[in-house]
Amino acid sequence: MIDATVGGANSNSFVDLAYADAYFLSTLGAARWAALTVKNEALVSGTLYLDTLGYKGTVATDTQALQFPRLGSVVIPERIKIATCELALYMAENPDAFGVADMTTEIKVAVIQIKQEVAAIGSISSLPLGIKNLIREFLDDGEGSLTLVLQ
DSSP states (O other), rough: OOOOOOTTOOOOOOOOOHHHHHHHTTTHHHHHHHHHHOOOHHHHHHHHHHHOOOBBBBBTTTSSSSOOOBTTTSSHHHHHHHHHHHHEEEEEEEHHOOOSSSSSEEEEEEEEEEEEEEEOTTTTGOOOOOHHHHHGGGGGGGOOOOEEEEE
């Protein structure tokens, strides 16, 4: 069951099902979202993943269950709500997407080497680019890295 009470002590989602349904009506993901049978679970999972990330500032109250709202605000930012919806759909369609531990991908071609370190669960590096872009302004810096080595 979803509890999307803003600042609630038992909240487990940044959005309720009505918000997510309304959001997806205006997106290319509308048919895919409508076909899901695990919408509530997906919204809770998306929220819980986003809630593990490090955000700028501090929570608004000591009693709230989730990272938003932040101090000085009484609302959850719209971009966080949209990211929650998009991540919920992504996670429902890719249930094993975040089951991979820390890994490094390295490609070496002649004298150019590209090395990408991908962080594990609870890192922005694990998220699809569109979701990263939605939440980036709220995040503390320093997660994941991309290194270009010229030899």
